[in-house]
Amino acid sequence: MVEMVSRPYASAFEKFAVGKPEILCLSADLTSSCEVDGFRDRHPDQFLSLGMAEQNMMSFAGGLGLAGFRPFIHTFGVFMYRRPYDQLMASIAYPRRKVRLMGFLPGITTPGGMTHQSIEDISVMRSIPNMTILETGDATEVESICEAADSIDGPVWCRVLRGSVPRLFDTPIKVGEMRVLSEGDDILVVTSGITTEEAMRARSALKEAGLSIRHIHLHTIKPFDHKQLLDHIGSVKHGVVTIENHVTEGGVGSLVAETMADAGVGKRLVRLGLKDTYAHGGSRAYLMRYYGLDALALVGGIEDIMGQKFGITEEDMEAARVDDVHSLVKAEAL
């Protein structure tokens, strides 16, 4: 049974920021929702409440960067790029300010529906010059996201998991690397964020079906080591499946497709994720099933490439976690 860690960001951010006066914690009325309420209470000199005014917050953070500070902005990811996109561009990305954009509730990790689900943020950030993109897939990555982000000479977009988070890895994020979780030679599976756990759930069933899976997990989406990915693609016989908590346009699936096309790789690619659709509100497990982001969907993608069915069902997957919608480790039912 996988270890669950409660609110890993809360303690990780505090541990990271204490004693670094040039680190400022910015929040836009979602302080407890982003697990920095304890930090606010214990370190008010490093905390700045900027209210529900994200446009000002982005440019203000740019000004703090000019003054030599490294602001960590905490809010839901959607609120940092949809409304204040112009400010993100002009005040943060263009001038390469060392602003760390901690985007909570990536993809369908919230029942908040369209207004709360950042389903196209990676696509947006990949197309912004100077931007670095990191995504957390487990508690260890959440615990190391602050150091990883702060090691970057420029702005960083982070997809941060909150609440009760599984521990899948025992080593911190090393920016620019990718995790190789299995080294099979039939199919390459590329995951990031919460889809990595789904691929791990399907692992034993796929093995029993006689498939040799090579699985890599991405925490660094930009910059990206294309050569290493190509080596992995070259190591499998049949093709590649990507599965992402994001629309399939512009995210990890596109990244893999571009890498393959640029190198003239002629293998099959199946991109799983939100298929040119918005999601609606619901539990994570429900949404992952409904939109085809879960372990069963991954099996379907592999069957597509292999041209055969393996008869794998939900019962064959390793135990799925069921998150309480009204968990004590979340500030609200989002």
Add this chain to the structure above:
Amino acid sequence: MRNKKTSEEVALGIRRRVFEHSMRNNGGYLSQACSAGEQLAWLYNEELKLGDPTLPMIPKPFEGVPSADNPNYHTGAGYNGPFEPQYDRLFIAPAHYALVAYATLIEVGRMAPEGLEMFNKDGSSVEMIGAEHSPGMEVHNGTLGIGLSTGAGLAYGRKLKGEPGRTWVYMSDGEVQEGQTWEAVQAASFHGIDNLYAIMDVNQQQCDGAMDSVMEVGDLKAKFQNFGAVCVDIDGHDINAMRDAVNEPHDGKPLIILANTNPFHSMPILEERFPRLHYVRFKSEDERARMNVSIAKDLGVEPVDYSH
């Protein structure tokens, strides 16, 4: 390097340079020179505490945008002197005033007159809409409304570090139509950012025409006060009024000076072009010739020979 000229003389010099440039180039931001001349002259010639320029008098060509692959990148802020704790900083929030701002740099001896010849030329850093790398600029402000927020963030950071230098933002009144301006004022007030200063050119003009015909903005002074700033309303062509306004007590609050100006000030013939004053491109050779003669006379110079 300061105070060799009076600020009135600097204002006149700004207008003469913008006039000459606009005549030679068959158009330019003439009206902004009319409205902003005294404000920019006052800021650069007497109010701002700035060190000597750190960049060459003749601007370098465009040297690339910020990127990890461009390690020698720098902004144009060096024309305002070095970043030192005791010095003031200035953002020109309406980057469309760049031509007028460049003329100001020349008048106060911070840039060579050759700089203006590079205006809007391909490969030049002296861009039409002031960019970060343009002389006197430190951030991109061409997207209106972001300047005051940036200034507030910088001022807050400098306050945290105990730096005595002030952060100034030169603003235009059209920017108050952007919600971000009000977000910035409320944040600056809430956080007690009283080392933030703004002077706004209230010329009541915007790109489409007179502001009241585009979007009425109401009583600016009352609005700024209600959002938590200290606000002073003055005649924007009266330099003594600026000298008084900056002394207004504003403990714990940003100070915003509303400089009410005339968009035809010192060039009354421009009124013929009302209400489209944002960028004056001459409509005919006849208009260009008439304006040349009329404005030259107003500014006390010979008409510009733009025939070659």
